[in-house]
Amino acid sequence: MRPKTNTRIALVQDYLKEWGGAEAVFETLTDIFPDADIFTTIYAPQFFGPHRPRLQHKWQNRVHQSFFKYLPFGYKLLSPLRFLSPLAFKSFDFSDYDLIITSATGAFFPNSINKKKAKLICYCHTPPRYLYGLATARDTSTLFYRLVNIPLQFTLHFYRLFDFKFAQNVDQFIANSATTASRIQKYYRKNSIIINPPVDLPNKPAMDGILSAQRTRDSGKAGGQPEGSEHFKMSSKQKFYLTGGRLARAKRYDIAVRACTQLNLPLKVFGRDFSGYQNELKKMAGPTVQFLGEITQEQKKELYSQAQAYIFPSDNEDFGIVAVEAQSYGCPVIGYNSGGIRETVINGKTGVLFDELTPKSCILAIQKFQNSKINPVDCIQNAQQFSRQNFIKKINSLVSSL
Known part of the structure; x- marks a missing residue:
């Protein structure tokens, strides 16, 4: 089902100044509703890395910014000035819109809007x-933080x-996991429906290529590029482990770095630095740890197909798109048993x-x-439930029902 064609829709995001799972979800929302206007506190595409050309083309003449842009x-003052974010969202005029969809990352207060x-x-x-005692990207061990903690x-x-007051403004919550x-119910006393984030899974020709490569590996035969695969190489599994994404402290990549350093295992770390965390990781890393920086989606796909496993030590992760991405390319996940990963990884199987x-x-x-026999095919099959197509279908069905 599609929403009524005469429905005027606005899409709202806290801010658009970096790339991560929330931004990937928001991009899909803008694809579902290509005529919808986009509202955000500040738009800084220079920080989108390899995604910048695509997003600037898609969102050309669609983005409306608040006074933060002046x-x-x-973009550097957003965190200390977050108390002004309700004013920023209230400054937008939504009187001509029938439906507003906010993508709330937990950074600002987009639900403070005047929805009319x-x-x-x-x-x-x-x-x-x-606000609720969960791990964040900030370094709470510094003297400065200890001094300001009480006020x-x-x-x-x-x-x-x-935050509670603004949450009551919402007609329908969608939870990503x-x-x-459970957090929405606990902190806002509101029910929600669950629609998992869209994950960019391999298409069918690529899937056939991955499965063909797996059969080749299982039979012990050398093989070239399987027919019908995507442009990335379907290489044999290599000895390295993989971790990375948005390099923020709450993701606890230090656990993976220390573990692989102690075991003398090769580990590749990808992703853009956040608040100086990458430098901390480099200081504790041994010679077997390699930092790749920000990489393209094609490079990431190749790494997934080559890695022994993806290590995901994130502390109480909200959902964890990257863990599903890894599985979709036959890459098992070694992760901390908390938060959303318990919903996406089958312990002992994927x-x-x-x-x-x-x-x-x-x-x-x-x-x-290392002593288990996890079948990459099980990983691939488990990831299928989180497809982009399922997300689009569920969002359209919800909007059409309003």
Whole structure:
């Protein structure tokens, strides 16, 4: 089902100044509703990396920014000035719209908008992690943080009150996972429906190529590029492990780096640095750890198909798109048993989960994985439920029902 063609739709995102899972979801929403206007506090495509040309072309003449765009270095001031975000969202005029869909990453307060007569749907990636005691990207071990923590907690108390109030403005919450749905119920006292994020799975020719490569590996025969595969190489599995994504502290890539360093295992780390975390990782990394920086989607696909496993030590992850991406290319996942990963990885079948957020626990999981017989085909099949097509179908069905 498609929404009525005369329905005027607005799409709202906290900000558009980096690339991660939330931005990938938002891009799909803009594809589903190509005529919808886009509203955000600030738009800084220079930080989209290899995604910049595609997104600038798609979103040309569609993006409306708030007064943050007029501030010198506004993209750097978003965090300390987040208390102004309700004013930024309230400055937009939505009087001509029938439906507003907010993509709430938990950074700002997009549901503070004046929705007028419009219905408001919120696709919630998570309630703000920094308000409810969940791990964030910030370094809380510094002297500065310890000094400001007491007045900061006083401020956050009022933020929580405002966050709850703005959440009551929403007509329908969509949670990206059961983990997030439980948070929405706990902190907002609101029900939600679960629509998992869209994952860019291999198309059928590529899938046939992956399965053909797997059969070749299983039979022990050398093989070239399978017919019908995508442009990336369907190489044989190599000895390295893989981790990465948005290099933020809450993702706890330090666990993977320390574990592989202690085991003397090759580890490749990809992704863009966030708040200096990459430098911290480099200082603790041994000679077997390689940092690739930000990579293209094609490069990532090749790494997935080659890696022994993807290590995902994220602390209470909201969903974890990258863990599903890895499985879709036959790459098992070794992950911390918390949050959304428990909904996407089948322990013992498509990966190995560990129960303590420590290098030792991760090491034991890696060793358990090395002695297991996880079939990459099971990983591929498990990932199919999170397809882009399923996401589009569910979003269209929901919008049409309003």
